[in-house]
Amino acid sequence: MSISTTPDDSPSTERSPRPAPEPPSGELRRSMGTRHLVMIAMGGVIGSGLFLSSGYTIAQAGPLGAVLSYLVGAFVVYLVMTCLGELAVAYPVSGAFHIYASRSINPATGFTTAWLYWLTWAVALGSEFTACGLLMQRWFPGVSVWIWCVIFAAVVFTVNAISARVFGETEYWFSLIKVIAVLALIVLGGAAVAGFHPLADSHHAFPTLFQNFHTANGLFPHGMSGILVTVLAAFYAFSGSELIGVAAGETDDPTRAVPKALRVTVFRLLVFFVGSITVIAAMIPYHKVGLDESPFVTVFSAIGIPYAADIMNFVIITALLSAGNSGLYSCARMLFSLADEGHAPKALRRLNKRQIPMTALVVSMLGGLASLLSSVVAAQTVYLVLVSIAGFAAVAVWMSIAASQFFHRRAFLRDGGEIGSLAYRTPLYPVVPVAAFALCLVALVGVAMDPTQVAALYFGIPFVAACYLYFFLRLRFRTQAATR
DSSP: OOOOOOTTTOGGGOOOSSOOOOOOTTSOOOOBOHHHHHHHHHHHHSSHHHHTTHHHHHHHHHHHHHHHHHHHHHHHHHHHHHHHHHHHHHSOOTTTHHHHHHHHTOHHHHHHHHHHHHHHHHHHHHHHHHHHHHHHTTTOTTSOHHHHHHHHHHHHHHHHHHOHHHHHHHHHHHHHHHHHHHHHHHHHHHHHHTTOOTTSOTTOOOOOTTGGGSBTTBSSTTHHHHHHHHHHHHHHHHTTTTHHHHHGGGBSOHHHHHHHHHHHHHHHHIIIIIHHHHHHHHHSOGGGOSSSSOHHHHHHHHHTOTTHHHHHHHHHHHHHHHHHHHHHHHHHHHHHHHHHTTSSOGGGGOOOTTSOOHHHHHHHHHHHHHHHHHHHHOTTTHHHHHHHHHHHHHHHHHHHHHHHHHHHHHHHHHTTOOGGGOSSOOTTTTHHHHHHHHHHHHHHHHHHHOTTTTHHHHHHHHHHHHHHHHIIIIIHHHHHHHHO
16 A cells, blocks of 8 residues: 655655545545544453453452553563554555564565454454353343444444544543443552542441452462463463554554553553552452452442442443444454565455455454354354464564564564654664563463463464465465566
8 A cells, every 4th residue: 555654755644633635546535633532542452352351361360460460561562662653654654563573574474464364353243242142141141242233233234344543532421431340440559558438338348458468378379470470461462452553554644643652542541450450459358359250349338339330331331332342343443454565365355435444344244143143153163273273373473563563673674774863763673572572472471371262372373374375385486476
C-alpha cells in the first residue's frame, strides 16, 4: 500500500481540525486521533483477564508475587512498545505487523505473523460473544445464550462496518467505562485499606495497608514456580497493546499520534494493572481469591457499593464487547493488508464507498463465528487447538515486533541513515529490541514448563512451520515477481 510519509506531501502532517481529505482510491481513510489510539489499545488489554482472572493470578503467586509479575509484564510491554513506535512511524499502514516483518526480516515471517495475529483475534471473538451471552443470563435467564451471541455479533459488526471513525469513537467510550471501574477500585479500595470506608458494614474487618502481603508461608507462598506462571499470565494480559500498530494506517497524523499514544498507553497500563492488583491483594487474603467471583465484586461489596455485582456484570460485558470490537477491527485490517501484499485473495483488498474493507470484515466475522461454533461442538479438539495457537501467538507477535525493529534499524544505519532524522526512535538500540525478544523467548520456555499451557507450543510451533512451508511452496515466486 503506497502511503507517503514525507513531510511535504503526506496527509499525516495535516493538523487542522477540518475533516481529513478524501483518501486516494483504494486506500483507507485516516480519521482517528491520539485519544482513539490510546483507548483502542486500552480496550484490547483491559478485559476479562483483569476483571475475572486477576484473583486466580494472586492465588497462584501470592500478593507480592502477583505485583512483581505484573511489573515485569509492564516492563516488557514498554520494551516492545518502544520498538513498535519506530516501526509504526516508519510504516504507517493499517494491519502493519506483517509489513514490519516482511520489510525488515523476510516476507515469509511477515506472512506467518499476520496469520498468527488474525487467528488470535478470531478465536477471541468467539469467546467474547459466548462470555457476554453467559453474563446476560444473570438478568435474562430465560433467553438462550446463542441469541445474545447473535445480537452482540451484529452490534460489533455494525460498528466496524460504518466507518473507522465510528469504530474509534465506540471503542473510546467502551474503554472509558472500563477505565472508570478500574480507577474506582484503586481509589476506593486504597482508601479502605488506609482506614476510610464510610459505606462499609461496621462489622466488616478491613486489613491495614499491606497486612495481607505477609502470609503464613512468607512473601512468596507458592515459591518461584507460582511467580513464573503468573509472569506468563501477565504477558498474555498485556497483549492487545500492540493494536496501536494495527490502527496506525488510519490515524490522521501517525508521526505525532503514534509515539504519544504509546507513551500514554504504557503509563496507564502500568498504573491500572499494578494499582488494581495491589489493591485487590491488600483487600482480600490470597487464599480466598479465585475464579468463583470477580475480585472487583468482592472489593466493591466489602466497601459497601450498592449493587456491586450488577455494576461489575455490566462493566465486564462492556469489556468483552470492547475486546470483540477491537478484535474484529484488527482481523479485518490484517486480511486487508495481507491482500495488499499479494498474500491473500484480492477480494479481501476491496473497499466500499466508506473506505471500509468490507469483504475482509465479513470473512473475519465468519472466522469468529466459526471459532464460537467449534467451542460448542468440538471444544476438546478443534477449539483446543485454536486457543493454544492463539496463546502462543500473543508472545510470538511481540517477538516479531522486537526482531523487526532490530533489523529495520540495522538496515537503516547500513544504508547511511542518520539517527536524528527518525521521527521516533527506539532508545538504547540494540539493547531494547534484544532484551524484548529475549524476555519473550524466556516466556515461551516457561510455557514448556507449565503443564496447563504447554499445548500452546505443541500446536503453535507446527502452525508456524506450516505457514512458512505454505509460503515457500505457493507464494514465494509470486512475491519475487512482484518485487522485480
